[in-house]
Amino acid sequence: MDRRFLTAASLAVLYLLAAPAHALNTEEVEPQTLRDYAVTLTAHAGNFQWQQLWKNTRSAGYFNQQSPSHFTVPMSSVPDIVSAALTRATSVRPFAATRAAYRYDFATNVGVVQKVAVTAVCIDVDWRSLPNGTAVDDAEKMKNVSLLLATPCP
Template sequence: MLILRSLIIGLSLFAGAVHALETSNTSTTTLKAYATTLGEAAGNNQWQQLWKRSRDNGVFNPQGEQPRFTVTQDKVPDMARTTLSSATSVTAQDTTQALYRYEFSAAIGTAAKQPLKALCLLVDWRTLPAGTAPNDSSHMGSVSLLQIFPCP
């Protein structure tokens, strides 16, 4: 009985992965609409995971050649939400990821001593079922906010 239950769960997870949102086949307009919904619906855990990965990647370190923020850390959450709601551009990455970019009027970071005005936020949509309406927030709690960094 336990083996059968495990098999059913495994198959349902596989089926879910097969039907995940494929960003390469999704229009920029739709990807932007999904991001707006995500920005409004993302929970604390999603944001906390993003901030942890960001700290691990050094984007909040005051020193180094890596892309890093020069604005105070307390401004970055609002800038991230602005990027999701008003992305200047969206680029599909891999199969289920999209890179959202928003350009601010002043420098927000630096990399190799060059000022950077844009914020990039990488989102993994693999847990969002294909065909989900862009304004449907019911599945947004499982979407991964992967990386955030200042970019050219």
């Protein structure tokens, strides 16, 4: 047999063994487990993950005071309220198979939605890069999870 074929086949088998079998299906995970994942993600997300969240949120207009839906807290407070919402989420809603929306209600207004004051923050997270069965405290695996969007929510 051709040696190059064996090498390519061996590499293909190794790749398949190393790749996660399935992405985390948020619709099949208990809400408390999704909350626990979010706590670990918040503690271990890298700068790039947070930068992507801020970029997406800015692009969607949630930092623009002229937009009908935006944050009203000082910009310097937004990272803290988003982190608090992820670590203390009062509700988690799975959607699109690998995503989850985390919500936390604060005691004071944090933004407006369609010009109505709101106290809640919602964060969308894409867990598709996290393999099913990952331990909730696996900090290393959190480095590829996508923080998608932070919004004030009704």
